[in-house]
Amino acid sequence: MTEEPYRWLEAIGNRREYITEQMKGGTPVFALSRPEGILLVGVGQGQSKVFEIYDRHAFAALGHPVDIERMRQAAIEAAHLEGFNRSPKDVTLRRLISFSLSTTLKTSFEQIFSPPFIIESIFAEVGNKCAHDVLVRVHYDGNHHYETSGVMVASPDRKREDEAAAWLRQVVKSGDTLNEAIGLCLTAWQALVDSKPFAEIKRPDTLPTAIPGRTVEAALLDRSRSGPVQYRTLELN
């Protein structure tokens, strides 16, 4: 099959369709670059969606739980080996994504006889200030892009994802507390899940702190934390 180019293209197309279909039930995750650090928010049903990778690195994803776990392990292994062999400062997201993770994803996606990763993810690296934060949106096929606006959303539907990110850029103010930022992410989460157009949504006066029947997960790559480990989970109230 692989020696016939058009059939290969067809097979790849089928794979995209299959992954899109599998991703349909997935709910979005968010990353926001804030003065305190990088905030990551996910809403799950039992399983986690937001994880620590390394001293300054975290990861939020949606997709098949087994694939999220595979990706997480791959990232943790690559980061720790690099940090051990050179130094923790040499572990940078750009190198991690370019030389390790995105190639793994692309290979796995294009090898049409083996199962692809069913995953959409955000990787984050916290800097000394907002301008030095790195946010990368990594797709299931290894394609990825860096975001400089400080707001990133990962969702199964790319159009809706862009709309949600644009809305958040508009409504999140620089003076907002972490709880307010989480509340706005949850508002966007609800709108994405309910397929509500963002043009109709105003910044609510009372921000949600929970989603009924679901577990809200929030973590911060804390800029001000002393010591090497900057990741901490946030208690929601």
Next chain:
Amino acid sequence: MNGDFLALLPKAQFPQATVNVGPDRLRAGAASPFLGPAPEPLQATTVFAFHCKAGVVIAGDHRATAGNVVFSDRTEKILELDSHSLMAIAGVPATAFEMARTLQTSFEFYRRSQLQPMSLPAKIRALSQLLRNNIPATIQGFGVVAPIFAGVETNEPDAQPQIYFYDPLGAQFEATHYAGSGSGSGSIKSVLSFLERWGEPKPAEMPLDQAVVLANRLLMTAAEFDTATGGVHPEKQQYATIRLVSRQGIQAVSTEAQAGMWKEAHD
């Protein structure tokens, strides 16, 4: 996927932190024709730990020696492994620092990959394993390390900090009151043994400031009899490296804080 960082190193073709022991290696090390009898273990340093009221105080001097040469008087021998455990190193620095670095990465790797912190017994055994892997270098005499480990179990809310000391082959022993390692530790252990029996207060009953003053006095006493112990001179604002391990984690006692406590006790 078992959370073992050491197993990952050969897989990724990185040089392993310490030599793996195989029977061949062991035999080759023991019967090396070039080395003759193994030299005396090189443990020119002083580190020790004892229980006080606030937790476990672990302290070390600052001197590193090579034979009769003072190599450095600014060496840090107490190394934090993670937020709730640390080790004090005595022995060959090259091996000891590498062991600490390996453990730091191993503990964090386990915590992140397994989504739970490593238990204290597993941490204690991890250090023991590194010492065992280091047996060929220990037998040949150039890589002897005899560390002290202190830590607190993070998975149990009521756990108290514990002290363990090791022999260079990897056997671990829990210290009920105190432990010491290195060339200057003999005199320190004698004083601590005396204080445990007849001290008023005993070290275990001392608040932190008294324990810190005691730790500095102990190092100055050890330096009287051991040339390889040094770097603690309150008159020059040079104090010991001191950490406190308690339920809250590890707390460093800064030079300024030690100076304050020392002044309080001696004015």
